[in-house]
Amino acid sequence: MKSLIKRYKWFLILLVINITVGIIYPEIGKESFMNTKINFLEVVSVLPPIFILLGLLDVWVDRSTMVKYLGKGSGLKGFAIAILLGSVAAGPLYAAFPVALVMIKKRASLFNVFLFVGAWSTTKIPMLTFEIASLGLKFALLRLACSIVGITIIALILCASLKDKDHEMVYAKADKVI
Helix, strand or coil, X not given: CHHHHHHCHHHHHHHHHHHHHHHHCHHHXXXXXXXXXXXXXXXXXXXXXXXXXXXXXXHHCCHHHHHHHHCCCCHHHHXXXXXXXXXXXXXXXXXXXXXXXXXXXXXXXXXXXXXXXXXXXXXXXXXHHHHHHHHCHHHHHHHHXXXXXXXXXXXXXHHHHCCHHHHHHHHHHHHHCC
């Protein structure tokens, strides 16, 4: 029971705050609970397909393939695959993190994982098509190029700021996650 409370500590704290606000300010509390309900339903509708795809990724792609295409030393090939995977992915950003976890468990380089998450957040193809239609091809391609450069710089800085032991700690923690 204690481990369950410890695991959901922040959820329980926020629940108590939400209930307290609802008692003191009923209108704000009602609105807060309605927003929570809407967000919960959105998450519940998005995550099952993501987890099915994750299960398939975990079973169908063996570690040696992931290392070959996205591991250390994968070079431009890994860079391109990470950007492309993030760009074609569907769903909100929070869905990228379970996919990134599987990539880490399969020993993709952290640089490529950072690229993947960055691409998921900024270079999605549907967003690009919308920008082309609304703002023009020149703007869309310029924004895409700037985003890819920015993602790459951020990934390089993140990797440079991590020591080898930090990299190993990330892989070790990923292996412990179910």
